[in-house]
Amino acid sequence: MIEGDHRAAFRPAQGEIPTTPGVYRFSDRHGRVLYIGKAKNLRARLANYFQPMHALMPRTQRMLTLAAQLDWTVVATDTESLVLEHTWITEYKPPFNVQFKDDKTYPYLAVTLREDAPRLIITRNEKIRGARYFGPYPKVWALRETTTLLQQAFPIRTCNDADYKRAMDSGRPCLAGQIGRCNGPCSGKITMEAHRERVDELVAFLAGGDTSHLKQLQHAMRDAAAEQRYEDAARLRDQVHAVEHVLEKNAIVLGLDVELDVFGLKSDELSAAAHQFIIRGGRIRGERSWIVDVELDDSPGTLLEQVIQSAYDDGHEAPATILVSTMPADLPALEEALRANRPRRGKVRIQVPERGDKAQLMNRALLNAGENLLRHKLKRAADITARTDALAELQEGLDMGEAPLRIECIDVSHLQGTGVVASLVVFEDGLPAKGAYRKYRIEQTTDDTDSIYQVVSRRAAQLNAAAEAGEPPSGRYRDRPQLLIVDGGEPQVAAAQRALREAGITDVALCGVAKRLEELWLPDDPFPVILPRTSESLFLVQRIRDEAHRFAITFQRQRRSTAISSQLSEIPGLGPKRVQALLKHFGSVARLRAASPEEIASAPGVGDQLAEQIHRHVHAPAAGKLVGGESAETSEEDGE
Numbered sequence: 001m002i003e004g005d006h007r008a009a010f011r012p013a014q015g016e017i018p019t020t021p022g023v024y025r026f027s028d029r030h031g032r033v034l035y036i037g038k039a040k041n042l043r044a045r046l047a048n049y050f051q052p053m054h055a056l057m058p059r060t061q062r063m064l065t066l067a068a069q070l071d072w073t074v075v076a077t078d079t080e081s082l083v084l085e086h087t088w089i090t091e092y093k094p095p096f097n098v099q100f101k102d103d104k105t106y107p108y109l110a111v112t113l114r115e116d117a118p119r120l121i122i123t124r125n126e127k128i129r130g131a132r133y134f135g136p137y138p139k140v141w142a143l144r145e146t147t148t149l150l151q152q153a154f155p156i157r158t159c160n161d162a163d164y165k166r167a168m169d170s171g172r173p174c175l176a177g178q179i180g181r182c183n184g185p186c187s188g189k190i191t192m193e194a195h196r197e198r199v200d201e202l203v204a205f206l207a208g209g210d211t212s213h214l215k216q217l218q219h220a221m222r223d224a225a226a227e228q229r230y231e232d233a234a235r236l237r238d239q240v241h242a243v244e245h246v247l248e249k250n251a252i253v254l255g256l257d258v259e260l261d262v263f264g265l266k267s268d269e270l271s272a273a274a275h276q277f278i279i280r281g282g283r284i285r286g287e288r289s290w291i292v293d294v295e296l297d298d299s300p301g302t303l304l305e306q307v308i309q310s311a312y313d314d315g316h317e318a319p320a321t322i323l324v325s326t327m328p329a330d331l332p333a334l335e336e337a338l339r340a341n342r343p344r345r346g347k348v349r350i351q352v353p354e355r356g357d358k359a360q361l362m363n364r365a366l367l368n369a370g371e372n373l374l375r376h377k378l379k380r381a382a383d384i385t386a387r388t389d390a391l392a393e394l395q396e397g398l399d400m401g402e403a404p405l406r407i408e409c410i411d412v413s414h415l416q417g418t419g420v421v422a423s424l425v426v427f428e429d430g431l432p433a434k435g436a437y438r439k440y441r442i443e444q445t446t447d448d449t450d451s452i453y454q455v456v457s458r459r460a461a462q463l464n465a466a467a468e469a470g471e472p473p474s475g476r477y478r479d480r481p482q483l484l485i486v487d488g489g490e491p492q493v494a495a496a497q498r499a500l501r502e503a504g505i506t507d508v509a510l511c512g513v514a515k516r517l518e519e520l521w522l523p524d525d526p527f528p529v530i531l532p533r534t535s536e537s538l539f540l541v542q543r544i545r546d547e548a549h550r551f552a553i554t555f556q557r558q559r560r561s562t563a564i565s566s567q568l569s570e571i572p573g574l575g576p577k578r579v580q581a582l583l584k585h586f587g588s589v590a591r592l593r594a595a596s597p598e599e600i601a602s603a604p605g606v607g608d609q610l611a612e613q614i615h616r617h618v619h620a621p622a623a624g625k626l627v628g629g630e631s632a633e634t635s636e637e638d639g640e
Contacts, residue, residue, distance in 0.1 A: 010070045011050055017043040017072070021081045023088065024072040026063060026096075035063050035096040038085040042072055059533060063096045078333040079340075086309045108286075109134040109147065111203055117164065117184045117192065118199045119157040122147055134206045134285060152238060154202040156195060157184025206285075258282045260321040261311070262358075264365030265304050266373050267294055268542075273373035274307040275365045279319075289372045294533075301329035308334065308350075317342045322350045323358055325366055381543060386536045387430030393537035394483070397529055398522065400509050404483035405429055409544045410459070410496075411487040412442070412451040413552035420445055422455045423552035426481070427544050439555045452486050453495040459484075460503035481508055487545055489514040489521050489528075497523040513545050578605050582614070 022042045026035045039045030049070075053061055075081045089097050112118045114130025122144065126133065151158060159167070159182045163174040167186035176182035177189075185192045221236035262277040272294050278286035290307050305328035312318050318338040328334050331350060338348040353359040380386055391403045398404075407427045414420040426436040440458065445451045463480055486496045493512035500508065511529070512521040518538060519528035531538040582592065585603040592600070592614075601611035 007050055007064060007067075010068055012046070012070065017046055018074055019043045020074050021076070021078050022072050022074045023081050023084045024070065025088065025092075025094070026067040027069040027071070028066045029068040031069075033088075033092040033094045034067055035094050036085055036088045036092065038078075038081040040078055040081075042074070046070070046072070059096060062532075077336075078330060079336040082305075082309075082330060082333045083337050083340075086306070090313065109150075109206065111199060111206075113199070113203075115161075117157045117186070117195055119159075119184070120147060120150060120154075120202065132203055150202065150206075154198055154205070155183035156198050156202065157186070158182045159184065159186065259319045260323060261319055262323045262361050262365045263304060263308060263311070264325045264362060264367075264369045265300055265307070266366060266369040267300060267303065268373070268546075271373060271376060272300075272303050273369045273376065274304070275369040275372060276311055277361060277365050279361075287368070289368070291372065291376050299329065300326045305329045305334055309337070312338060312341055318348050320346060320348060322348060323353050323362055324350055325352065325362060327352060377539075377543070380536075380539060381430070387540070390430055390536035390540040393531070393535055394540065397531055397537060398483070398509060398511060398520065400482065402482060404481070404509065406479050406481045407483045407485060407544060408459070408481040409485040409487070409548040410452065410455050411545070411548035411552045412448050412455070413549070413556045414451075420451055421552060421556045422451060423548050423555060424455070424459060425544065425548045425551055427540075427547075428479075430540055432547060437551060439551075448488065449491045449495040452488065452492045453499050456484070456486070456496045456499035457503065460500055460505050463505065463508075464503055483509045483511070485541065485544060485548075486510070486512045487548060488512045489519075493521045493523055513541055518542060581605060 019041050021038075021040050023036065023038050024042060024046060025033050025037075027033050037045070049056075049060065049064065053064070056064070073084065075084060107122050107124050108126065110121050110123050110128055110131040110133050112121065112128065112131050157164065159174045159176045163176070164184065164186050167174040167177065171188075173187045174182060177184070177187035183190060183195075185195050190198075217236055217240045221233050221240060224230075224233035224236060258279060259281070260279050262279065263274060265272060265274045267273070272292050274290045274292075276288045277284050278288075288311065290310065292303065292307075294303070304324055304326060308322065308324075308328065318341060322338075328350065335348050335350055339346070342348070353362050391405065394400075395403045405428060409425050409427075410422060411425075412420065412422045420442040422440040422442060424438040424440070426433040428436075438459075440455050442451050442454055445454065467480075484496065484500075486492045489512055493510060496510055496512070500506075500510065510523055513519070514521065514528070518533075518541075519530055520541065521528050531541070581604050582600075595615075597608070597611045597615045600606060600614050601608050603611075606614070
């Protein structure tokens, strides 16, 4: 069936689709929901799916080839469409929708307030009736340590329900009560009312860091010591230390009356990670992480919108303030949907912090999100089955005769056309072989394609020289690659192909990877190879390309750092150690150039006279190019 006929089978008649807000869903011929979306104007949004197929995103193309039915539901407002879309995605789990998922289940602290004698437990069950929850927490071992301290500071019942019932019926304490590890009413040492008071104190402490209990313990400890009741004083001292230890573990990050949640998002072309800090009473009371596969049309705002909705599923109530690293896609509708989840507590405000403690907290959330994304990628890269699948998929996708067990990738790096260098990284069996990495200096070049041609020519000459010498497998260039990847599209691939042909090398497959769409370009092919976005093969290609880019950038910065030090060393009285101390003090040549002679004189080992010489030198015309390069380096780092 041709493309037009296929979509015509479920394309609505002109004018049939309303122009109101709503939620739509595509299904296949078996009735399975493939994709769910929302729109402020259904007619305008759905018209996008019936453009020429080549104009659509690869994921949309794949979805439409499977689709056989289109349905929609009209709603009154954008907020209703946002809520209904999320509800249906949660219910149907359509394969073409982005679905953030927790990378793990999280433990909570819960106080079972509905029981006659409540107790403090660690649980992953979020539906205990009448329980007061605190968390979630990222590490259960740290939570066990905190629970031990809390039960020491607030002696309450610890035994399970069966032991408690048996002890209360018989009038004899359970084993935990006999050895002093359970301090519930079943121990016979405390009344039900007094035990409930202790529980209330514990809940108040966990909810807002209430320190009144700590003050009472300190006062009682001093009284016991004054009255020479040293055993009681020692017991109270241990409880004081336990409370203080718990307070140290939950350091105040904002004001004591602050309640908010913080969401940081880190993403690359294929994956994204989000990290949430739960702030209650100014303290971090819990945190969560999510991982998701990213498609081409998934913006950071769209991803954040979905992860925030996921965070407040299952009755979790949003606080009045939510801090985000970037604004969600449909901010007003999202705020209204979250407000509906807290009907008696007013509206929800979503903000991007710009300065102060909240901005520092956001930086911590972004740092954790980045670490979670890195762990996810490393875990995936370490999976031998995934690596095997990646190589097999790459062999099939590039129509190679054998699996690319050795892959080499070349990337060129420069700074505004100067200081051109290149890197060659090697992956064997899907893992980096760092001992085989190579660096190339390119003294003269016209553009990136010429640089690629030069580097591939030099690598081809090395391969030919090794083959002619009959070099053994343990030699410097021990293996020929099955696949050579260059960073770039058609022009770069054409330049690399020309270099290989001139060298007479025909047994090495060649492709280029274009960054924006992560598409692979083959020699003499006008259309790129599109690997599935969630495939192991595309993940491997991206990882190889990123490693080549990292290695090239590192080499170029090393050369620039050497050049900067050499130029500063030309100043009389400024030796290598002072140069390094000076650069360390200011952090960059750009900051050094912006400094006044007085500020330069404040650096270690620099006096007023030397500071004047340094100031003149960095402002001399010959230094302008160097300093401009430094500021460009800063922007390059930001773009990584």
